[in-house]
Amino acid sequence: MGFEKISWKGVIQIRWDGEACPLSGGKNWSTGNGKEVIMSRMDYRSDLRFAGIKPFAGKVWLSSPTMHGWEQMYVDEAIRTNWVSTVGENINEVERLTAEKAGRNYAVALSSGTAALHLGVRLCGEKLYGQPRVGRGALGGKKVFCSDMTFAATVNPVVYEGGETVFIDTEYDTWNMDPEALDQAFSLYPDVRLVVLAHLYGVPGKIDEIRKICESHNALIVEDAAESFGATYRGIETGSFGDVSVISFNGNKIITGSSGGMFLTDSKADADKVRKWSTQSREAAAWYQHEETGYNYRMSNVVAGVVRGQFPYLEEHIGQKKAIYSRYQEGFKGLPVRMNPFDREVGSPNYWLSCLLIEDDAMCRQVRGEQESLFEHEPGKSCPEEILGALAAFGAEGRPLWKPMHMQPVYRMSPFVTKDGGGRGRTNAYIAGTAGCDVGADLFARGLCLPSDNKMTKEEQEKVIEIVKRCFL
Ligand SMILES: Cc1ncc(COP(=O)(O)O)c(C=O)c1O
Secondary structure: EEEEEEOOOOOEEOOOOOOOOOOOOOOOOOOOOOOOOOEEEEEEOOOOOHHOOOOOOOOOOOOOOOOOOOHHHHHHHHHHHHOOOOHHHHHHHHHHHHHHHHHHOOEEEOOOOHHHHHHHHHHHHHHOOOOOOOOOOOOOOOOOEEEOOOOHOOOOOHHHHOOEEEEEEEOOOOOOOOHHHHHHHHOOOOOOEEEEOOOOOHHHOOHHHHHHHHHOOOOOEEEEEEOOOEEEOOEEOOOOOOEEEEEEEOOOOOOOOEEEEEEEOOOOHHHHHHHHHHOOOOOOOOOOOOOOOOEEEEEOOOHHHHHHHHHHHHHHHHHHHHHHHHHHHHHHHOOOOEEEEOOOOOOOOOOOOOEEOOOOHHHHHEEEOOOOOEEOOOOOOOHHHHHHHHHHHEEEOOEOOOOOHHOOOOOOOOOOOOOOOEOOOOOOOOOOOOOOHHHHHHHHHHHEEEOOOOOOOOHHHHHHHHHHHOOOO
């Protein structure tokens, strides 16, 4: 008994106890004998469709840090002058630069975007519902409307504060929160007063519509601009649209500090409160005196040195990412795919990640489980799992689109709202034609993030494009 690896018609199958399932070209998706096929993977490098393509000499990354030299200087200065803790010139300067760039009155430098989101959510929770008792979150069982198609860090802080996430479906125009679905959510849950809104992959969402809806319901907005620093909406920077807003300087972002995040606000009182919470909530006493729960969330002056050194290159990075997006767009002409969209009338993305979406009728069959996936290649068609596998086989890093939060096991019981109303339990075993697919699930099935590293050469990108094209042969 055990696993065995076999090759069959260019497909590597791993079979259980010698019983194989003919996945390639076959229609049978189960072994039919209760034995489990755990994985099937194309052997791309010996597949004739990819003949003549050589592996990349070095790995082509999804989005890696790009250092320029100034970072070293500011970090060295911090070390030379012994300002390596959570105060110093680098911190002051990155707060000033970020507030100025985002058009906000105040910025508080924190250890991560997640920390900034946590304190932003807590602050809004306290504004809405008062200061909680110690040990209770500021949201104490209250529902919060959240972007669904985003990274988990956007929504987890709602749970840290004891709130209940309600996920709002996505629209096809920018892959962000759908205002129509938000409207539906307010009619289902009229008492909700807080919305956490992300701009996915650096593309601004439908800000005007969402703000209008929030205003009419007296709801506060926590704007997660972690991925969209430098992107604008109607010429105004993302990071300026929330009651509080957040930027991330994580290693994969448009500019980085190796880690780090920024809390943004126009209120001095809010900035002071978040700064206090982030440094263990010390009261004005000579000894350690605490009247509120504190956190160790402040950015270090060393990390701030890296962020400070990156700042002059923000626009350059955006320009490089834009060129990557345009080359993909050009290179994929004639293929049944589209790039991640944005509204050219109002939005100017930072192009952080280039993504593609396969047309519905050009999708081969693909099934994803909790950790593994299977697909069945069909000539003229492909799917994200095939393309990602092919890219990986030649040394390029892509990624599935962020799996929507309402599909995540941890949030499986959270309410989910689409533009047609409640998004859970929409099929009916006794009524035909009730298959329910929401926008988020559809994008997740058909989309993928392409290598978008600003150090990727044109030649490397051409090879990426060629690999994608060959997947459709
Ligand atoms: C949309 C979004 N929100 C929040 C975060 C969290 O930021 P950080 O990694 O700095 O904690 C990330 C990425 O890391 C993100 O992509």
